[in-house]
Structure formats: structure tokens, C-alpha cells
Amino acid sequence: MKIGVFGTSMVGQAISGKLVELGHDVMVGTRDVAKTQANIEPHPYGFPAFSVWQKEHASVKLGTFADAAKHGEVVFNATNGTGSLEALKLAGESNLNGKILVDIANPLDFSQGNPPSLSVSNTDSLGEQIQRAYPNTKVVKTLNTVTAFLMVNPSLVANADHTLFVCGNDADAKAQVTEWLKGWFGWKDVIDLGDITNARGTEQVLPIWIRLFGVLGTGMFNFKIVK
Amino acid sequence: MKIGVFGTSMVGQAISGKLVELGHDVMVGTRDVAKTQANIEPHPYGFPAFSVWQKEHASVKLGTFADAAKHGEVVFNATNGTGSLEALKLAGESNLNGKILVDIANPLDFSQGNPPSLSVSNTDSLGEQIQRAYPNTKVVKTLNTVTAFLMVNPSLVANADHTLFVCGNDADAKAQVTEWLKGWFGWKDVIDLGDITNARGTEQVLPIWIRLFGVLGTGMFNFKIVK
Numbered sequence: 001m002k003i004g005v006f007g008t009s010m011v012g013q014a015i016s017g018k019l020v021e022l023g024h025d026v027m028v029g030t031r032d033v034a035k036t037q038a039n040i041e042p043h044p045y046g047f048p049a050f051s052v053w054q055k056e057h058a059s060v061k062l063g064t065f066a067d068a069a070k071h072g073e074v075v076f077n078a079t080n081g082t083g084s085l086e087a088l089k090l091a092g093e094s095n096l097n098g099k100i101l102v103d104i105a106n107p108l109d110f111s112q113g114n115p116p117s118l119s120v121s122n123t124d125s126l127g128e129q130i131q132r133a134y135p136n137t138k139v140v141k142t143l144n145t146v147t148a149f150l151m152v153n154p155s156l157v158a159n160a161d162h163t164l165f166v167c168g169n170d171a172d173a174k175a176q177v178t179e180w181l182k183g184w185f186g187w188k189d190v191i192d193l194g195d196i197t198n199a200r201g202t203e204q205v206l207p208i209w210i211r212l213f214g215v216l217g218t219g220m221f222n223f224k225i226v227k
Numbered sequence: 228m229k230i231g232v233f234g235t236s237m238v239g240q241a242i243s244g245k246l247v248e249l250g251h252d253v254m255v256g257t258r259d260v261a262k263t264q265a266n267i268e269p270h271p272y273g274f275p276a277f278s279v280w281q282k283e284h285a286s287v288k289l290g291t292f293a294d295a296a297k298h299g300e301v302v303f304n305a306t307n308g309t310g311s312l313e314a315l316k317l318a319g320e321s322n323l324n325g326k327i328l329v330d331i332a333n334p335l336d337f338s339q340g341n342p343p344s345l346s347v348s349n350t351d352s353l354g355e356q357i358q359r360a361y362p363n364t365k366v367v368k369t370l371n372t373v374t375a376f377l378m379v380n381p382s383l384v385a386n387a388d389h390t391l392f393v394c395g396n397d398a399d400a401k402a403q404v405t406e407w408l409k410g411w412f413g414w415k416d417v418i419d420l421g422d423i424t425n426a427r428g429t430e431q432v433l434p435i436w437i438r439l440f441g442v443l444g445t446g447m448f449n450f451k452i453v454k
Contacts, residue, residue, distance in 0.1 A: 123344050158453040193438050201435035208428035211420045221454035226385040227447060
């Protein structure tokens, strides 16, 4: 399947790496291709520059956001949440219309230091902002409550016995994404919260996620809903 | 132990009912004692009016917020979050000074309908507001991420194999409250998130909690941190 992935950082690398491993035709989108290719410095968080990572994942293509959007029958938004709307604008509405957009981004605002706050929350969410801006795109919010490598390999923690959430306005798109989450990545427990306004719920999980990351000393954890 | 419990609703009933069962000397605080005693209408959510409930729990005393604060060596804040600061003002700072205040309240704002938003969130929290307003009280935020009856009986779900969070500025107070949570109520997995600013994390769990309550059709669930 032809898939576009917006974002070259840890989440973009995890998603696109897994998708090519599964045999998909993946193009990663970035703002400035030449700049992304020229950068070889590891990120302060420890993951490699995309250009370095790509040498080990040569089948992953790189293009502009518009190139990746045109390429993808489905698109994953793995950009930093505070830059997502700008990235989507560069991708172009006509390149996104009618497609499923799997929105993984969180609107984390590090401008006041760590832990970050959310740049949109409570009475709105990034997922809703994206859906409003692209009414003909089927936005499905998911994967944003777990760390990058767990997104595509949930069995790294507790034999995948933990929970993922999806929400979005289009029932068929949600069902399709849920099938991918289970079939491609190995998720077992996926809870459909309802329409895209429920992104307010999952994005507001990030404040406690980040604090738990600090306390537990690892991002390799998740929430399991027990009842 | 002499304990004050602010709030006559479901949470106040669950906490005070359990505490008297354990042999403690409990006074529940309310704004208007006569009004609370006169009201016999069940709450729309299905729990009984305090006056009706109290007939089955005759050892639970009722007084003003100030009476309950004076009575308690420790105080539980089980008021509605949007009314907590007003309740504490009525209780009186001098009646709270030096004491542990276990803050269970969530600042849920139902003014725009259901699901509620939070009246304070993201860059502040109710827990912090209370701690700032009562600097000589040891505020420990906990129990606010589970439904009332689970607070005092976590084994009602999955043999208590799920997680509770505490945060607060006073390490001794947190250790004491954690001991009570385990010894009195039966909590097994209690994670200390750090100082009271971490109440931003646990209070912002409510938006997804409320949505899960809708999807699961029960409040008898909890988050388990798996790693």
C-alpha cells in the first residue's frame, strides 16, 4: 500500500520503519528535503537524524509534505503537534481530500520548559482542529498515548496486554485503522471512544504520561483499562 | 482517629462510610446543615440524599465545613471541584493549618453540558490552587481518578490490580496518606508522581475517564500502569 508519513523524528521513523518492514511503499514528508538530508546530528533525545536512519531503511522515500501526501493512499501525521497544522497546510488540502489521516500528534508546548503544557486542550483538541481544517479528510486520532516504538510493537510491554484508544467522525475509517492497528502492529485492546471530540480525552492523557515517564524512568509503559 | 470529610455527595458518603466502618470518628462538613438535613431527594445520579444515607450510618456526624475541619486531625476534600475553594474558605484557614488535606476533588465544569470540561487545567490545577491558598496545610492529591466506591474498595475491580496516583509537596504527608490508602482501603499499586503540580496530570485524566465511563457503561474500571 502507498503510505505517506509526515515527520522525520522518532515517531515518523518508528511508523515508517515498521510499514516498510511490512512491505508497504512509504514516503516520509518533511518541510525542507535538502535540510533534512543535510542534517546528521542525533536528536537530543537520542534518536538518529533522519538522513542517518534512512541509510538503514533505504526503501523509505523522502519528499516534501505535499509529495508524501500525494504518494499516500493513507497518511500518518507524526509531526510535532505544535507544527501539525502548518505541515498539513504545506501538504495541501487537495492531496488529503478523501483520505484517512491517522493523527498521532500531541500539541505539546515546551516553550515554558519541562514538563510541557498543551497548546490546545480542555475545550478543543489538535485532532478537532485538524478535522475542522480538512473536512473532507477522515481524521482518526490514535497511538498518541504511547511512546514511538510501542506504537508499532505493543508486545514490547506485557505481551501487548494494555490499551489503545481511537476516535474519529468516520466509522468506516475508524474500523479500517483499528484493523491496521491490530493486523500491522499487533494491538489487542483498542477502545473506540467515539467522535473526534474525544481527542480532548486522549491528548489530555499526555500530562500524566510525561510525569509517569519521569517517575518510571522509561517510556516503555502503557495504561491498561481494567474492569 | 478524628477525621473531617467535606462533601455530602457520593464521594463524601463513600469515604465517610468506609472510615466509620474502620472505627474512625468522622464528621462530614456541609455548607448548610439544616438544608442538608431537610433534603431527602435522591441525586439525579442515583445515590441517596445525605440525610437518608445517614440513617444507615448513624455514627457519621454532620456539621458545617468549619465544624468538620475543627473535628478532623486530617481532612478529606470530597466536594465538587468547582466549589472546593469556597468550601475551604468556609472551613477556615486556622482550622486547616498544619493538617493533611486529602484532596479528591476534580474541577469538572458541567456548565456547557456533558462531557464536562475542566474549570482549571493545563498550566494550573485545583490541587495547586488549594495548596497556594492554604500554604500551611499539607495537600495530598489522590483518589480523584477513580469512582467513589472504588476509592475505598479497589478490590471491587480486578482484585485491586490497578494503579492509584498521589502527589503533594510534603513527603511525610504523602507517605502517611499512602499508608492509609493501602492499610485502610486496600490499594496495592500507588505511584508517587512528585509535588502538587502533578495534580495537573491526574486532574487531566478526568476527560478520558468520563469518556470511558460512557463507552464502558460503568464507572467500575481503572487504569493499570503496565511496563
